Amino acid sequence: MTIKQALISVSDKTGIVELARELRQLGITILSTGGTAKLLKDAGLTVTEVSDYTGFPEMLDGRVKTLHPKIHAGILARKDAPEHIAAMEKAGIPGIELVVVNLYPFSQTVARSDCSLEEAIENIDIGGPTMVRAAAKNYKSVTIVTDPEDYAPLLEEMKSASGAVRQELRFQLACKAFSHTAAYDSAISNYLTSIDSKDEYGQRQAFPERLNLNFSIGQHLRYGENPHQQAAFYRDLAPASGSLASYAQLQGKELSYNNIADADAAWECVKTFDLPACVIIKHANPCGVAVADTPLAAYQLALATDPTSAFGGIIAFNRALDGAAAEAVIKQFVEVIIAPELSDDAKQILARKTNVRVLTLPLQAGGNTFDFKRVGGGLLVQTPDNLNVAAAQLKVVTQVQPTPQQLQDLLFAWRVAKFVKSNAIVYCAHGQTLGVGAGQMSRVDSARIASIKAQNAGLALAGSVVASDAFFPFRDGLDVVVQAGAKAVIQPGGSVRDEEVTAAADEQGVAMVLTGVRHFRH
């Protein structure tokens, strides 16, 4: 379909002057709205303002710019239907074969904490989506472009086909256009339905009445959790900075479904430490975590927790990976390595193992607004568990006080326990996990398993500290960890038998601190 006339009306003006210049060179007439027209004219391009074209000025503070039959008939007329062509000729309306539109920045506007309802409403684009949908509906006659990323491929196509665009590309762009308007309307609906109606338009609730999710496909995966399951990885339209979805893969095989899930667990855990840290994940649980002076030392300590389970693990660092650490890590079978960056040495060393997936991610705070869990016929939605307890918030409930070193280790153990599936028991000493009990239905069993694991790894628990992700419902769990050698315990408290558990700790001369916060993880 040859393009004679284009309509350009964009909020995001990235690359628009360059596009318009190329369109002019191809002999295409350009119609444009106020701000866009001014920018193009200032760049020396010949442009007709929509208001001059329709003979109807923009009005109501821009609420009506392009909403005119001369524009919409121009977009919606089927160029292959004689009756449409005749009707257009009779009305004296020329066709529009290319529409380049992106919408008012609604999501960016409402993301600002000081955004008022009035401001949000004014950022609901009306004329833009109307043109986008009209052009997308009429993709057989019209090309619709909503993303500056598509300007270059569009021009390439037009230049190679004397200004024409193939129907295949027009259809692809139309699909993208409907996704664009669908995402836009979802954002409006999510925002408006999360406003607390009781509070005159001010208070926003966390959860919208209707939850519209919008993710775009990042990649098709070879299979899901198991080979007989199909799978894909979808990204947020704008992933939070420093979240897993913003990874860059430097080398290695394609990531699998389980790789991505485990990489997320590893990255979220390692990000929470200030000191150089290493986290090794297997089947969504940390099997070794340590902090030390260097990435190498942290890795060696993390590996020592459970070298058997670390086989085929996902390993994350919160510091640049240097050559020494890289050399040590590739001695083991590792699925994925993640770090904020890699030294040139480390890159060369890891390149020797071409299959190993290596990801880099910016070490930045910030995460998802909501966590989701699909259940039969529904979706559980919650805000993420991003509470980090500080030393000042701990309450010592025993006669024995923890030493400063124990306190430091208790906080370390507590941070790790948050990332271990419940029931979680984590023994630690000197910034190293010594035994991790995960995912047990009984807390006592988790405590026993964690001690067995430490024993298997040849790590002594005498004098260690221990974290329990939730309270001890009975003293039996506490007895197990004390018998194993723990001298200080951190747990939320809140059981009806707290007194009995504290008495058991006193009786055995160990220190116990309460966080007042629980970290179940399922």
Ligand SMILES: NC(=O)c1ncn([C@@H]2O[C@H](COP(=O)(O)O)[C@@H](O)[C@H]2O)c1NC=O
């Ligand atoms: N009301 C209308 O008729 C209308 N037509 C186009 N727009 C939007 O106006 C924006 C461009 O405006 P300007 O060219 O003035 O910077 C685009 O995001 C476009 O989607 C409109 N604005 C809002 O609805």
